[in-house]
Amino acid sequence: MSRPLAAVPVYSMRITGWVSAVAAFAVAVAVLLACYWRTVQSLAWAWAHDGTYQYAFLIFPLSLWTAFGLRHQLQANPPVPSVWGLAAMAALVFVWYAGRLLDVNLAQHFAFVALFPALVLACWGWRALWVLAFPLGYLVVFAVPWGDALVGPLQDITAHFSVRALELIGVPVLLNGREILTPSAVWLVAEACSGVKFFIACTALGCLYAYLMYRRWWKRAVFVVLAAVTPVVANGLRVCFTVLIGETWGLKYATGTDHMIFGWQFFGTVLLLLLLAGWFFRDPLVVPEQPPAHGGMPASARTVVWLVAFALLIAGPSLASGLAPPAPPQTMRLTAPAIAGWSGPQAAADGWRPIFRGAAGQVRVSYQSVTGGDVVELFHAVYTGKPRRGHTLITYGNDLYDSAHAQILSSASRRVELADGRSTTVGELRLAGATGSRLVWYWYCVDRRCTRSPALTKLLQAWSVLQGQVPRSSVWALSSSVAGDDADRVRTKLHAFAQVLPVPGASGVQAQQPAVLAGSQP
Structure with a gap:
């Protein structure tokens, strides 16, 4: 007896639907890799140069291997592309573009990796996304360098x-x-x-x-x-x-x-x-039953969704390529201010050396108390314009101490009153190094808004750029050595110094050279 003719169209439709869907997904992945190649290189560089993430080279192959093992469950239903996948792609392309605009590598890395599950949803639909939930989630969670x-x-x-x-x-x-x-x-x-x-x-x-x-x-x-x-x-x-x-x-x-x-x-x-x-507690391997196939989507509708997905992938790098080339970094000559009750400024010793590369200007000096003879070191670095590669306040490699010569013993937050009556929360680091123990107080400023949080500093910079402004960002840090158990006395000394430190922006200096530390915007 011959096979029923009704079974042939269903089988043919299922195979044909998946052949074209897999081809569309392959093209989309090729477009993704080609358009976001700089992000791929940046991601691979982070894996290779940070020992914490060297395992991540295995994450893509492992995710692909586990996804390949689920291919029979995928074939049980024809692909039904979803417009929600297009919406997710649009949001992720925007995140990538914002990360590129503000030179935030984590945002670019996350958006690039998360585009893979968004592509699955856009090209194959919700059922496929559910079947591949583990390999796709595994990819997003462990391929992005987030553990610092x-x-x-x-x-x-x-x-x-x-x-x-x-x-x-x-x-x-x-x-x-x-x-x-x-x-x-x-x-x-x-x-x-x-x-x-x-x-x-x-x-x-x-x-x-x-x-x-x-x-x-x-x-x-x-x-x-x-x-x-x-x-x-x-x-x-x-x-x-x-x-x-x-x-x-x-x-x-x-x-x-x-x-x-x-x-x-x-x-x-x-x-x-x-x-x-x-x-010893493993479960026996059970082959899941394939659910009955449901209706697919017309070929013309699938093609439209796939074409829109390709366009979205291309849109982000196309917009980024249209950005004006970054202006050459402005050079500023910062002059340390005179501070009431403290003699100086004098050249700082080599015991504490913050690292902030690409700054428009920076100064590191020391002061000595007129009454007690205590020494406080001041560091200040300024970045002008929107963050860009090689000229970013919050970025990998910029730090408040040299990790090759010092380590953090503890960290905390302190509430400090500044010279103009404002108060802000500063970060405190207790460092141990070859030259002994010391306390470091620090805070970041974007224009006149100050915070100890690097993440909030990035958000303030992003808000400034989105408003069409040209932000001026800076880091302020005070440091003094600690002998024995006099950490509380050193904190009192740093607080007293911060209260008489000239307020940034008080004298309205223009953005020209040379700029004066006491009067420049932070």
């Missing part, structure tokens, strides 16, 4: 955890910020000891492992939580064991190459035990 903000909190958690563990063992120990004081040495939980690399990589591997090994949602959730908590606990134990080794057998066994080998062996063992523990 975790370094400080992980350092604090590691320091507190290891000190509590040492106290339980009976080792005499004190905690000073991120310094661990024992009878034989002072141990600093530096940025490299935060465990952020192991944390992000282990969490990424844990998410993939949970997806492949479990079918019940609660098992997946439990394992992902374990994969996130285990590296934090393991890093605290690693620091505890390192200190214990140094106290028991000598510092030479707890530092240098032995320290690195022990760390990698310890993390490798912990990861292996985590995966083995998860293996």
Whole structure:
């Protein structure tokens, strides 16, 4: 008996629909890579030059591999392109364009990666997006370099955890910020000891492992939580064991190459035990049943949606190419002001050196109190115009200290009254370096609006640019060395200095050279 003729059109429609849909998606990906190639290079550079994100080179292949394994579920229904995908693409192209306009790499990286799920929705529809939810979500979460903000909190958690563990063992120990004081040495939980690399990589591997090994949602959730908590606990134990080794057998066994080998062996063992523990609770592999096919979309409608998607991809780089080339950076000669009650300015010592590249002008000087003889160092850097590559206040590489010669012991916020009666919140860093401990107070200004938050500074710059203004951004920082337990006295000294520091913008100096520190807009 011959096969019913009614089955032929359904099968043919399903295959034909997916062939054209896959071809459209492939073209869209090619357009995406070609138009956003600079963003691709920037993303790859971040992966390659920051050890925290080197694992990210595997994220795209792993996402593609898991998506390929779901191809049969995709073919169960014909593609139904969605206009909501076009809306998502338009929003992401705008985010990318704003990031390009303001030289914010994170916005460009996120928008580029998030365009892949938006393209799936636009080219294949909601059903396909649901089927591919894990590989697409995995791509967005772990391919974008977002973990820098975790370094400080992980350092604090590691320091507190290891000190509590040492106290339980009976080792005499004190905690000073991120310094661990024992009878034989002072141990600093530096940025490299935060465990952020192991944390992000282990969490990424844990998410993939949970997806492949479990079918019940609660098992997946439990394992992902374990994969996130285990590296934090393991890093605290690693620091505890390192200190214990140094106290028991000598510092030479707890530092240098032995320290690195022990760390990698310890993390490798912990990861292996985590995966083995998860293996015993794996679910049996179940092949999901394919739901019945539903009606598709007319070929003409699909073609219109795909053409609009191509146009949206091209729109962002086309608009960016039409931007006027950035004006050459304005050079400003900043002159340090005279401050009542303080002698100076004088040349600053080399113990503290902020790094702000591409500034239109910067000055670093020191002052000495007329009454007490205390020394305060002042740093000020100014950036003119909208943020652009090589001339950006908040960017990778610009920092309030040289990380090669100092580390953060602790951070906090302080409320400070300025000379004109205004008050603002400043950031406080407690640094430890070769020249000893010191306090740094800092704040950023965009025109006359000041904040300690780098993110809010970026938003203020963006608002200025969108309003058609030419922002002037700056960083102010005060620093003084700390001896022993006189941190509170140093804070009082810095507050007194800030209260008499001439108010930015008070004398209305024009944007010409030379500019005077006391009268220039921040």
